[in-house]
Amino acid sequence: MATLPQSARETRAQTYFSKPARYLRRNHRVKLRAELVADILGDTAGKRIIDLGCGDGSISEALHGSLTLVDSSPGMIEVARRRFGKRARYVCADLHAVEPEAHDIALCIGVLAHVDDTARTLDAAYRSLRPGGLLILQLSDHSQAVGQLNSFLVSLSGKLHYRRTTLKSVLDRCHGFELLDCRRHFLIPAGLQRLCGGAALPIERLVARTPWLADHAADAMLLLRKHHFIE
Ligand SMILES: C[S@@+](CC[C@H](N)C(=O)[O-])C[C@H]1O[C@@H](n2cnc3c(N)ncnc32)[C@H](O)[C@@H]1O
Numbered sequence: 001m002a003t004l005p006q007s008a009r010e011t012r013a014q015t016y017f018s019k020p021a022r023y024l025r026r027n028h029r030v031k032l033r034a035e036l037v038a039d040i041l042g043d044t045a046g047k048r049i050i051d052l053g054c055g056d057g058s059i060s061e062a063l064h065g066s067l068t069l070v071d072s073s074p075g076m077i078e079v080a081r082r083r084f085g086k087r088a089r090y091v092c093a094d095l096h097a098v099e100p101e102a103h104d105i106a107l108c109i110g111v112l113a114h115v116d117d118t119a120r121t122l123d124a125a126y127r128s129l130r131p132g133g134l135l136i137l138q139l140s141d142h143s144q145a146v147g148q149l150n151s152f153l154v155s156l157s158g159k160l161h162y163r164r165t166t167l168k169s170v171l172d173r174c175h176g177f178e179l180l181d182c183r184r185h186f187l188i189p190a191g192l193q194r195l196c197g198g199a200a201l202p203i204e205r206l207v208a209r210t211p212w213l214a215d216h217a218a219d220a221m222l223l224l225r226k227h228h229f230i231e
Contacts, residue, residue: 009116009161010114016159016160017114020073024079029186030058031058031201032185036221037063041063043064047064049103049106050098050105051068051106052095052098052106052107053071053095053111054076055080056083068088070092072092072093077090095121103129104133105136106125109136109221111138112138113165122137122177131228134226135222141184143168144216145216146187150162167220170222178227184215184220184221185208185217186218187213
């Protein structure tokens with residue numbers, strides 16, 4: 001497996017995610033993302049699923065099928081292993097270096113903000129799928145004010161710097177995929193979540209269900225299908 005040069009952003013993200021507890025305790029967004037993924041995919045029984053940048057596996061937990069969890073953080077993989085046991089296969093590696101296999105479904109959630117090159121990550125997701133396979137791809141849309149504000153607030157800690165993706169820039173790089181669905185959510189930026197307390201999750205659920213609010217949201221969850229033709 002190749003060793004890849006890393007930018008300061010990627011190195012910083014790796015350091016940050018090497019301590020899972022810090023990330024996991026602050027995230028009601030993960031719960032909403034897991035709900036959206038389960039809703040978009042419906043019944044996944046019998047499907048081969050790969051979760052690229054799985055973290056602790058929260059997003060995949062509700063999914064049936066055979067599961068491969070990939071993350072470059074040994075700490076995250078360890079938390080996932082404790083959670084899933086023999087239900088999943090684990091790969092602790094850079095997702096870009098994972099050997100391609102024909103999965104029915106790939107997830108790439110919360111990852112694009114921490115890698116240098118959208119096209120390279122999309123290529124890895126593409127290679128992990130069979131023709132006609134589905135990719136769920138989450139991104140932070142920096143064409144939205146709340147996306148910019150959130151990134152600014154996150155960067156104040158100095159521990160993470162999101163890459164400034166936009167919905168358009170990501171869609172422009174989705175060669176080989178067809179867009180089937182796009183769900184928008186997330187209107188409460190970092191820091192303000194704590195002020196909202198237990199109301200944060202119901203508010204975000206409402207945002208995801210209300211088109212005129214979702215149109216201004218920072219996160220986009222895309223459902224893409226790999227083209228059937230062979231390149
Ligand atoms: C924001 S977390 C998201 C975790 C999970 N997908 C979720 O939504 O709960 C980003 C995860 O991607 C992992 N990650 C970042 N870059 C990666 C890479 N190049 N290869 C594999 N994992 C990566 C991090 O270690 C971290 O666990």
